[in-house]
Amino acid sequence: VIQNDFHFIFQIIYEVLYEDESFRSRAFAALVASKVFYHLGAFEESLNYALGAGDLFNVNDDSEYVETIIAKCIDHYTKLRVENAELPEDEEKKSIDPRLEGIVNKMFQRCLGDHMYKQAIGIALETRRLDIFEKTILESKDIGGLLAYSLKICMSLMQNKKFRNDVLRVLVKLYMNLEKPDFINVCQCLIFLDDPQAVSDILEKLVKDDNLLMAYQICFDLYESASQQFLSSVIQNLRTVGTPIPAVPGSTNTGTVPTQEKDSDVMETEDKAGSSPAGKTADSEPKDQNSKMIKILSGEMAIELHLQFLIRNNNADLMILKNTKDAVRNSVCHTATVIANSFMHTGTTSDQFLRENLEWLARATNWAKFTATASLGVIHKGHEKEALQLMATYLPKDTSPGSAYQEGGGLYALGLIHANHGGDIIDYLLSQLKNASNDIVRHGGALGLGLAALGTARQDVYDLLKSNLYQDDAVTGEAAGLALGLVMLGSKSAQAIEDMVGYAQETQHEKILRGLAVGIAMVMYGRMEEADALIESLCRDKDPILRRSGMYTVAMAYCGSGNNKAIRRLLHVAVSDVNDDVRRAAVESIGLILFRWITSS
Template sequence: MASAAVAKGTGMKKGQGEAHATLTSAQGLIALLDEDDDRLRAHALKQLDRVVPDLWFEVSSSIATIEALYEDESFTERSLAALLASKVFYHLGELQESLTYALCAGKLFDVTERSDYVQTIVGKCIDEYVKRREKAEVSGEEVQIDSRLEAIVQRMFSRCLEDGQLEQAIGIALDSCQLDLLRAVAEHGQFDKDLLTYALNVCKNLIVSRKFREKALRLMVDLYKQLPQPDWVVISQCLMFLDEPAAVAEILRDLLSKDADSVLLAYQIAFDLFENEQPQFLSRVSDFVEGASKAVAVKEEEGAAQPMDADSQDATPSGAGDVKQEASGAEDPSLDKLQSILQGDVPVKLHLEFLHSKTKTDYTILKNLKASVETRNSVCHSAIIFANALMYMGTTVDTFLREHLDWLARATNWAKFSATAGLGVIHRGQLTQGQFLMAPYLPSEGSSGSPFSEGGALYALGLMHCDKGKVIRDFLLQSLRNATSEVVQHGACLGIGLAALGTDDEEVFEDLKNALYTDSAVAGEAAGIAIGLLSVGTGSDKTEQMLAYAHDTQHEKITRGLALGCALISYGREESADALILQLCQDQNPILRYGGMFSIGLAYSGTMSNFAIQKLLHFAVSDVSDDVRRAAVMCLGFVMYSQPDQCPHTVALLSESFNPHVRYGVAMALGIACAGTGMKEALAILTVLSKDAVDFVRQGALIATSMVLLQQPESKVQPFRKRLDKIVSDKHEDVMCKMGAIISVGLIDAGGRNVNIRLRSRNGFPRLLSVVGLAVFTQYWYWYPLSYFLSLPLSPAALIGLNDKLEMPKFDVVSKCKPSVFAYAQPVESSGSILVGRAPTAVLSTTAKAKARQAKKEDAKKSSSGEAEKMETEDEEREKQQKEEEKKAEEEKKAKAAADATEELKENPTRVVPSQERHMQYLEGSRFTPIAGGSRSAGIVLLKDNEPGKECEIVSIPVTTEAPANTEPPPPEPFEFNSNLD
C-alpha cells in the first residue's frame, strides 16, 4: 500500500516505471516527510533531492520539516536532509544558509558535480575560508575555522590537481594563504616556468596580506631556483621586494665569476633593479658586492702568504708567485661596470644622452604660448615657464630661456624662485656639473643676490640630483645651515630632501628639524616635506615627533607639510602603517586628516586593497572638510594604479557629485591611476569634467587628460591639442583653467616627447620615485613650486641596447606596425594655431602635368610676340619651379611609401612608447639578441654578440657632462717684431 500511495501522490504517469517517472508535483513526496517510518522519509528525501531543481518552490514550503529531520539525531539520513535543505536555500537565494547545510551534508555534497548549485556553493565556501584565513594572517590571531569548511576546500583542491587545472589550484592555495598547498602543486610534477610566472603575478597583484606575500615570494624564489635554468632576473626582483640585498649581491658576484653571457646577465639584473627606483636598496647591494670582493681579495692574499713545502716550492715556476699576486690585486673591469650601474652613473648617463639626442620638442609651441598670454598675467607667465621645464626635461636644452631673458626677468618673488628651479628639471641628470650650471644663482659668501633665486637654485640642485645626491649633500647641508632667509631655507630643505631621498640620514634629519623648529611657516612647510622624503618608506618613529609639533604649531603650512611628511614615511608599509593611519584619520584637525588620506594612499599604493578603498570612499562622502574629501578621492588613484581599468568604474558616480572638490579629486585619481594608458573609459569621464562649470575642476581634468594621453598615438592626442589651443587662445577663459591648459601643453610633450609616466616597473613592482613625485606634485593646489615634482615620475620611453662594454652598438629592430601610428607630432606653424601641427601638403602628379601644359601655351604666345629676353628669364624661373615641383613630388612619393609601409626599422637607441612594445621584434638572424630573452622590447637591454670577433660600429652621442676646465681665451701665438718692414 505504501508503494501505491507513493505512486499516486507523486503523479507518476500511467505505464511508466518508477525509475523513469516524470513528476509534475512534489506534494506526495512532501506528505511522506510526516510519516513515522524512517524508510519512507528517507525515500521521500532522495526523491525530493532529484526533483528540487524543478520543484523547489513547492519544497520550500516544507523547509522547516526538512530542517527538523536534520536536527533529529535519531534519524539515520540526517546528511541527506541537510543536502536537501542546502539546495532549497540555494534556490531561495540564501547562500549563507545554503553553505551551512552543505557543510552539514558532509560527503554527500559532491564537489565534482558540474551543476550551478555546486559551483556556487563551492565558490562561497572558498570565499568564506579565504576570508577567515586572511583575517588570521593579517591580525596574527588564531581564528577558528570549521573543519568541514576546510575539508571541502581540500577536496576542491585535490579535484583541481586530478583534472590538471593547476592555475585554479594555485589560486586556491594563494587565496587561502596556505603555502603547503602551493608546495603540493609544485610537487605535482607539471610546475613549469609559465605556472611560476602566473603564481608570481598572483602574489604581486592579488594577495592582500603583506606578511603572507613575503612568505609566498620566498617560496617563489626557492621554486625558481629549482628550475633547470633559473630565471635570475625574476629571482633578484623578488629578493628586492623582500629587502635582501646580501642575497642579490651573492647572485651578482656568482654571475660575474662565470662566462661572458653570465656577466651580461648580471649587468641586465642591475639595470632592472635600477628601474625599480629603490636607491637605498641598490646602495646596500653595491656595498655587499664591494665587501665580498674585498673579502675574496684578502683571502687570496692570505693563501698566497702561507709558507709552501720544499716540493711545492721546487715545482712552482719562477715568477709564478708574482703573477698570481698581480692577478689578485688587479681590478676587475666587470666588477667596476657593475658598480657603476648599481650606483646609477651608467643608466643616468644613458638616459641623458637619449633625451638630449632624440628631443623633438617644438620650439614654436612655446613662442606661440608666450605670444598668446598677456604679459601682466603672472599665473600664466609662471605656467609657461613650468611648461618649458617639462617640455625640455632632461634634455639640457635651455634655448627658450636664454632667448627670452627680458620676458623671463618679469618673474618676481616666488615666481623667480620657481623659474630658477625649472633649470633643475631641464638639466636633470647632470650629476657631474650641476653645481657649475647653477653657480650664477647659488648663494655664496658676500653675494647680495635675490634670496628667491638662491632658494630656487638650491631646489634645482635637488631636482637635478634626485636620490643620487652624495656629491651635492654637503653643499646643500652647509647652505641650509648658513641660510638667514626663510626663502633660502625653503629651497635648501626641498633640495636636501630630494638629494638624500630615502637615506634616513640622522645628520640631515637634525638640520631639517632645526629648520622646522624656527616656526617659520615657509621654511617649516618645506622641512616637514623634506623629512618625509628623507625617511620615505622606512616607517620611522620620527612620525611621533612630527605629529607632536604639528599639534603645537599655529601655522597651517607647517602642519600640512608635516602631515604630508608622515604620509611619505608610511609609503608601502601597508598594514604596519594602520596605527598611524588611524591616528591621523581620527584627528580633529582637518589638515591632519588630509594627511591621513595620503597615508592610506601611499601605504597601500598599487595594492588594490579593499580596506584602503573602502576607507577612502567613506571619507570621500562623509568628511566635513572639502580638502579631506578631495584628497580621499584623489588617493584612490594611488591605491588602484596596478589595475587601472578598475578606477573609472569606481569613481564614475563620484564624478557626478555636487561637490566640485570631489569632482576635481576624481579627475586627478584618473590621471594618476591611468597615466599613459589612453584608456577610453577614463577619457570619457575626463571629457565631461573638462566642461565643468567650476574652473579648478576643468583645470584638474585638463592636467589629468594629458597624463592619460602621454605617449599615445597622435591620432588620439590631436583632438585634445585642439581643445587646449582653443582654451589658451580664448581671452575670456578663466585664469585657473588657462593655467591647467598651459601645464597640459608642457606635459603632453614632456622630455622632448620621449618620456612617459610609469608607476610600476616592467617587472610589476612599484617605482618609489614616481609614486612619491606624483604625491608631492598634487600639493601644487596649495604651493605652486611643488609642481616641479611632476618631473620625477617622467622616465624615458626608449629601447637602449648595450654590449658587454656597456657601449651602444649599431643595430636595428623592427616595429611591426605602420610608422605613422607612433610617429612624432607634426611641427606647428609659426602663426595661426598655437599647438596643432600643420597637415602635410599633398602634390598630385596631374597638377604638375597641367602646369606643364599651361607653361607650353604661354611659351607659344611669348615666342610669337618676340619677347625673347623676357621669355629667357621666365624659362629660368620655370625650370626652377619645375625642380621644386619635382622635389615635392619626390617627397610626396616618400610620404606615400611611408604611409603604405606596414613596418619600420628603428636604430639603436630609439623611442618605443608603451603601446608600441608589443609590436617590436628583433630581426631574424640578427647579430645582437637580448641576453635575458627575446621579449624585451623596451628599457636598457643587454645584447649578446653572436659574432664576437667581427668589428662593430658604436653609436656615439656627445653630451657635455664636464665643466670646462678653463673659460679664458687661449693666449696668442708667439711672434717676432721686425722694425725694418714698411
C-alpha cells in the same frame, strides 16, 4: 525530485534524522536537508548540512546546487583563514571545521586533476594556503609560466603586505630551485622583501660562475627598481665582502680578496693596447667586475646613457613657447610658461629659450624668480658631472650675497638635477643648509636636500631638516616638512612619525602644517595595512589639515594597489567630511590608489 517538489518536503524531519546519531543514513538525510534549504534560499544552513553529508556531497558534480555550495564553502573558508591570518600572534585563532577544509581540499584536487592550475593558484592565494600554492606550481608542466603568472598577480592584486611577503619568499625559493635559476625575477622579489644582502650574494655568485652579463643586467634592473637606501646597502656589501676568485688556468688560489673602492686603474687595464689576458693577476678580474657592478648600481652609467639619449632626441618646438609667451602678459602665465619650458626640455640640457629671452625672464621677481631658477634643474636633470659649474651663478657665495630667491632656487635646482641620485651633492647641500641665514635660501636648500636624499633615511640629513623644522619659521618649516617626508620615503620610521605628527599638532603656522601633511604621508609610502593605525589617528583629528594628511597617507600607503578597503574609506570621507579641502584630498587620493587600474576605474 527535490528540485521540483522541495516545497512538499518537511526538512524538519531530515534535520531530526541527521541529528539522531543512531540513524544509519545520517549523511543521506543531511544531503536531502541541504538541497531543501538550498532551494529555499537558505544557503548558510544548506552549507552546514552539505558538510554533514560527507562523501555523498560530490564536488565533481557540475549541477547548479553543487557549484553554489562549493562557492559558499570557499567564501566561508576564505573568510575564516583571512581572519585568523590577520589576528595578532598572541590571540587565539578561530577553529576551522575539518569538513569544510576537506571540501576545499577536494576542490584543489579537482583543479589539479583538470590541469586548471591558474584557478588553483587563485583559490590558494585567496585562502592563504601557501602549501597548495607551492604544490600547484611544482605539479604543472609549465613551472616558469606559472611562476611569472604568480609574480604578476602577487604584485598587482595582493592587498596585504605581510602575506605578499610570504608569497614572495615562496617564489624566491621556487625560482632558485629551477634547473636554471631565474636570478632576475629573484632579485625583483628581494627588492620588495627589502633584502639587499641576498641580492649581493646573488651578484657574487654570478661573478664566481663567470655569468657577468646576467650580473650586469640585474644591476641595471636594480637601479631602475630599488630605492637609494637599498642600492647603497648592495654597493656597501660588494665593497666590503670578499669576492670569490674565479678559476684561472694554472692557478690553485681559491681564497677571497676584499674589494677596493679605488678601482679606476683596474678598469683601465683591460682597454690598454697590447695587454695580455695572461698578464692579469688572479685578483684583478673580480675587482674589475665589482667596480663595473658598483658603477651600474650607482646609476652613473644609466644616467649618462639616458642624458645622451634625451639630448640627441630633443624635438621640442620652440615656436609653441614663443607664441605662448607673446599671447599672455600677466605674472601667473609668465611663471607657467617658464615651467612649461622646463617640462618640454626635461633632461635635454637645452636652455636656448631662456637665453634668447633674458629680458623677458628678468621680469620674474620674488617667488617667480625662485621658480625660474629652479626650472634649470629640470632642464639639466641628470647632468650631474657639471652641475655645480652650471649652477654656479645662482648658488650662495661667501663673498657677495645675491638674491635670496635666486640662491634658494639654485639649491632647489641642484636637488632636481640629482633627484633620487644624491651621492656627493648631499654633503654640499647639507653644508649650504647649515650655513644659510635666509629663510628663502633654507627653503630651497631643504627641498633640494630632500630630493637628493630621496628614500635614503639618512640620520644626519633627517636631524638637520628636523632642526630647521623646529625653528618655527613658516617658509623654512614648510619645505622642511616636505623634505623630511622625501628623505624618509617609505621607511615607516616610528620616530619620524612621532616627531612630525607631534610638531604638526603643536605649530600655529598653517604653511608648516601643510608641508608636514604631505611629508607624513610620504613616510608611509607603499606600507599598505601597516599604515592603518596612523591613518585612523589622523582621520579622527579635529584639525582639517591633519585629516587631509590622513587622506594623503591612505593614498601613499595603498598607492597603485586598488585596495577596496582604502577606496571605501576615501569615498566615505569624500561625502561626509565637513571641510572642502579634506573632501577634495579624498577624491584626489582615489586616483592615486587606482592609477594602475585604468580599465576598471
